[in-house]
Amino acid sequence: MFKKWGISAAALLLTAAVILPGCASKQEPKEALSAAASEVLTMKSYESKSKMVINNLTIDAGSAGEEADAMTSQVLSMLKNAEFTVDSVYQAEPMQTEATLVLNLKGDMAMSFTIPMVMTKEKMYVKVPSIPFFPIPETIVGKFLELDLKELAEQEGAEFNPATMDTQKAQQLSNEVLNTLLGEYDQEKYFNDIKPKDANLPEGVEAKQVVQFQVTNDNVKEAITILVNNALPKIIDILGKDEYKEMLQIEPADLADAKKEIQSGDTKAELDKALVDLNKYLTINQFHFNTAIDKDNFPVYQDLLMDIKVNNPEEGVNVGLSLSGSNQYSKINEKAAFKIGIPQGEEVVTLKELEEQFGSMSTY
Secondary structure, rough: OHHHHHHHHHHHHHHHHHHHHOOOOOOOHHHHHHHHHHHOOOOEEEEEEEEEEEHHHHOOHHHHHOOHHHHHHHHHHHHOOOOOEEEEEEOOOOOEEEEEEEEEEEEOOEEEEEEEEEEOOOOEEEEEOOOOOOOOOOOOOOOOEEHHHHHHHHOOOOOOOOHHHOHHHHHHHHHHHHHHHHHHHHHHHHEEEEEEOOOOOOOOOOEEEEEEEEOOOOHHHHHHHHHHHHHHHHHHHHHHHHHHHHHOOOHHHHHHHHHHHHOHHHHHHHHHHHHHHHHHHHEEEEEOOOOOOOOOOOOOEEHHHHEEEEEEOOOOOOEEEEEEEEEEEEEOOOOOOOOOOOHHHHHHHHHHHHHHHHHHHHHO
16 A cells, blocks of 8 residues: 555656646756846847836045036936837847937937838948937938948958857856856845746746845955956857857957956956945945846846945945836747848938948038
8 A cells, every 4th residue: 555655646746746847946046047048049030128217326426626627517417217118129030130229318408319220141231320410411210221241341451250240159158157156156145036927027928036146345355356356257268259259259369368357356456455445435225127037037127226325435426326227028938020121222221322322421
């Protein structure tokens, strides 16, 4: 009887072991982020929406003088509440990406720019915007400027390398760097699980888990030390790997010099000295980065909130910056629905034609 029960229990446990991984079970925060980063590599197509907003920006120039006050006020007026958004569609094969960049500036000189872009394996198309106070010939406003990446490389005396446009390889590199970075930080000090219902997720985003990475005034010194002393040397080693050489085009000697400088006694001494009085120069009101992970382990939504103050007591300069950002993925691995398509015919203007148009304007 007991033997039969034991076999039945073992069968149930084995069945559960096979079924449960597909039920989107919750993981430890660092493990969940690592798994989500790996899952990004399987994204062959998607739509995304990214947004960055400057919530507040203040600059007290102190002893820098009153001459800069007028200009500073004008810049602050434009940048406060400024928004930068990017809506994009991507597919890996054949490689095609389109994105619409929108910049909204506020204040007395409020203005808005919308710049649609399309990129293929060898070409980039940028829609020529109408910019106030900047004389762009009306005959080319609204057309797509075609940039042949191969021709541009040849004009600079270089050979076009398609590997530099390898988005899959770039995602792989990003994943490896992220895992290395996360591995250096203690889970208890820097990571938290947030209930999805408390994470202020946008409508339509369904998450099984939300992980938060947070830096505070209490752990910022340690966080910077870990970044410089532990993480950066390992990240430099990653950048020097053979599989990334073609894409990055970085000289091994430059990477070796960078790593040597970071690990030098002088650099470490300067860092230690700067960190002793860090609280005099930096105040972190808020700094956290949330990642919402769906049932398929995709990082479908991320948001950042940074609110800091940077001071220079010697010169009396104080800067306050608060910004928020977000990125949302949707329609992952579905057929890409491009809204712009690849520009052609009369809607395209070449770089040579653009130069000729500007040249004819300068003769007047």
